[in-house]
Amino acid sequence: MNAAIRERRQTVQKEAVRQALEEATGFISATQLHQRINTEGTPIGLATVYRQLNALAESGHADTIPVPSGQLFRACEPGAHHHHLVCEECGTAVEIEPSDEEWIRDTAARHGFTVTRHILEVFGRCADCAAA
Template identity: 35%
Template sequence: MSEPAPQPRNTRQRTAIREAIDASDRPLGPQELLEIGRRDVPSMSLATVYRNINALLEEGAITKVELPGQPPLYESAGLKHHHHFHCDKCGRVFDIEGCPGNLKPLLPEGFTLTGHEITLYGRCADCA
């Protein structure tokens, strides 16, 4: 009998993915999470990344960022209200602090506003 590992591999993989998302200042996709996760757990597979993403979504630890025409990205749950910037060149999505605020005047009469999402497009500093 070999010594038990200090942490089961499943837990290490879950922790690695969660920490990658929590440490990032922008939403990440499964391929990026795989690259970061493999620094901790070199045997990690893309299927494992997807399985853990789904588990973390169910736990409410992370949320999905869905931009039109883009595969979903993931970020920590509980971030304060913010918006996103999509770089047309490298395809990365960045968090933008702040909000233009009062959008109610845009509504047709009789409509009620329950939320909004704003995505800006352009070139990030690396690509400009």
């Protein structure tokens, strides 16, 4: 395959991953996203989906959270620090603002730590999943 065709294909696949992630209603796995993209008619390999999701996360255009089954992703605005309530069943996520982030720094300082970063995700079941 010549370089121009390969570059165009990679751009189409990159855009397909970005768009599918933005259309997802909450956190989603790479496997789920891969199935969605292929079902919609864009042939793409699972490894490519992982590469593109990780690139989006590294650039700040996607959030990622570890879960027992692996890793989940969600589109986000770069540069805006935020936290989430996450439904463990359907992946729905709501951005939240903890009441006092100073508590994190104070707690760390009391134990001799200097905070370089933090991640706060609260997991549970959304109202729809709890009712089901």
